[in-house]
Amino acid sequence: MWFVSEYPGWAAGTACLLAVLFVGGLVLRYRMIEAERRRFLAANAQLEKVDRMAGPAFEHLVAERMIADGFRKVRECGGAGDGGVDITAVAPGRGRYAVQCKRYSKTVGAPEVRNFLGALANTFAGHTGVLVTSGSLTKQARQEALGARTPLILVERDLLADWLLGSVSLLPARSAKAKAVRA
Structure with missing residues (x-):
């Protein structure tokens, strides 16, 4: 809480970065699952x-x-x-x-x-x-x-x-x- 109150810009930037990384991870996971499905079906x-x-x-x-x-x-x-x-x-x-x-x-x-x-x-x-x-x-x-x-x-x-x-x-x-x- 101290960091957020002292450095609100950095806290917001860090939160945004974490959100982007999380969403990126979900998208990557989805693409990996879809690629595996395509390989399985083709095989x-x-x-x-x-x-x-x-x-x-x-x-x-x-x-x-x-x-x-x-x-x-x-x-x-x-x-x-x-x-x-x-x-x-x-x-x-x-x-x-x-x-x-x-x-x-x-x-x-x-x-x-x-x-x-x-x-x-x-x-x-x-x-x-x-x-x-x-x-x-x-x-x-x-x-x-x-x-x-x-x-x-x-x-x-x-x-x-x-x-x-x-x-x-x-x-x-x-x-x-x-x-x-x-x-």
Whole structure:
């Protein structure tokens, strides 16, 4: 207190310098996190690598891609007791999303889609559903997903690599190709 009362100019200058250093540190930290995210996504964007991942690693990759797409409050909740959803997120101006990840080498069948739709109707009511798979959906599963009261956004193997590379987005405003993810 003595220093502040005796040297108010120096105290104010020191406080400003500390504030600038603090904000600079935060900006630097943010840039480092973003650079690490870009490196992680680039290193894991190839389907061959996705095929070798465990389920939780695939869920983490999808969550990181969602953050890079502009989603906020991205939360990985997969595992036992997840309520049928692996990731929840908020899209600014578009509401809440619930994501089911299926790192399958085979096809995803109608029972898996029905289970996800059930989770969306009950525990995650009001969320937009997104089904991401490293495989593909059976014809019946695709019909169930697209014929639901609120159709699911589907990211199957043929679009997964493009999405992981950032060529398409789950948020339509960011990319004209995003409509392809919905079909």
